[in-house]
């Protein structure tokens with residue numbers, strides 16, 4: 001499908017704010033939906049997949065390898081993979097799930113993730129998610145990252161450890177600079193009850209921006225005994241973006 005047509009369809013989707021839907025039709029072009037149940041096969045293939053990125057922080061790159069930042073100052077996680085880039089329509093669907101309580105999108109996004117997992121998946125022992133702060137949970141009523149991880153774990157038949165990390169407080173990470181994110185996380189994210197013995201853990205996240213959250217979580221998990229920690233995000237923002 002031409003990119004101008006995709007842009008038009010995405011704009012139309014945004015205008016109608018996802019309030020209108022014909023069952024069995026593609027959300028983007030209204031053609032009969034394929035195996036996804038909400039997208040036709042052509043639109044499914046035309047989504048902005050992340051095809052070339054840093055093997056450690058998943059930042060989009062022009063050629064395969066590790067970015068300069070990961071080489072000079074490696075994060076605590078061992079590898080990173082993002083299924084998509086943070087672009088429409090993915091960015092709109094994430095916003096619908098996180099900000100407009102359209103939870104059906106979390107099921108669909110988990111399905112999209114589980115059909116394009118990292119190549120390391122077969123070696124992973126369990127999935128992990130980053131807990132929300134209590135205040136955020138009270139405001140929103142749910143943790144989108146947890147639901148995404150839970151659904152993905154279900155699709156893939158992998159255990160999900162919900163007692164590995166604990167969030168004690170802190171501000172919403174969105175809108176903070178990289179430095180503020182690191183400080184905020186250091187103050188609020190801590191280890192849970194679970195201890196590990198060399199396991200390979202895969203942290204599932206919705207949007208990976210600076211990698212600060214993944215770095216803080218991986219540092220804690222390794223201190224708890226994890227042997228290998230990877231990060232698997234639904235979407236990755238480009239390097240220049242400091243917020244989402």
Ligand SMILES: [Zn+2]
Nearest residue numbers: 026029040043
């Ligand atoms: Zn379509």
Ligand SMILES: [Zn+2]
Nearest residue numbers: 054057067070
């Ligand atoms: Zn990198």
